[in-house]
Structures are given as C-alpha cells and as structure tokens.
Amino acid sequence: MFGEVNRITPQLPPGAMSTYRVAVPLATHWRQATCEEVECPAMVHGWRTIVNEGDDRGAAQAHYIRKESGRLFTECKNEVGLTVFTFPAGQPCFGRDMHRVRVERPEIYLRLGGDWRGNPNRVKPYRHVRPEEWVEDMSENQERIIERRNRG
Secondary structure (H helix, E strand, O other): OOOOOOOOOOOOOHHHOEEEEEEOOHHHHEEEOOOOOOOOHHHHHOEEEEEOOOOHHHHHHHHHHHHHOOOOOEEEEOOOOOEEEEEOOOOOOOOHHHOEEEOOOOOEEEEEEOEOOEOOOOOOOEEEOOHHHHHHHHHHHHHHHHHHHHHO
C-alpha cells in the first residue's frame, strides 16, 4: 500500500539499538465505521466503477452490481467497450467494511529492543504507564548515545 521504505543501514548492530514506538493497534484502538462517520468521499460525491465484462472477474463484478449490491446506479459503455457504473452520492461505498474510527483509548507507549532489522538479544518490550515517562526514557537514551559518542 505504501511501497517500500528506503532506509540507511545503521553503523551499529540491531542488538545495540532501541526502538521507541507509540502504538494504536487496529484490534483494540479502532472500530468499524460507516461511510457517514468517516465522510467517505465516494458517499459524499458519488463514484464510478469501470468493469471489463469480457473476463470472469469483470462479469462477476457487473452481476453483483446489477443484482446484489442494492445501490442506485446508471451504466453505459465507454469508448473501448468497458462498462461504466456511475453511483450517485448519498449511498454506502463498496469499501465500507474498511472504514475505521479511533475509539477513546490511550495510545500504548513502548520501548522495544533492536530496530527494524530485528531484536537479536530478545529484549522484552517495555510498556510505559504514562507518555511523560516514555519521553523521559527516550531523552535519557539519547543523552547516553551522545555521551558515548563524545567519549569515543
């Protein structure tokens, strides 16, 4: 979805690293939402779905839209013969099962062993109780790094 991350490989091994993370897990900090709740652009403005009925997938999509979707639409063929379904605003989009909103639950503040390359020392995650403690821990860690670098 977001593509690959381009990272510079650190000079230190992963076991010498710590990762500070603020987590808001999908399973515990989000709930499914309606198109209205997320102001879904497709619901607000309407949308088009273009289908190639010449293959099995496209034929199944067109059948679903016409017979099972329960949505209002118009249809026409475009200049290359594909079917264009136009859905007016005000009805749920087809991706409505993907809509999510945050629930009232505080973030999780973690210090993890290692970095994106792994946790070879198998350091157990540490969960801070308060965000202020997480910030203080991270600041102290940065200070230790600077002191070690200055010592050589």
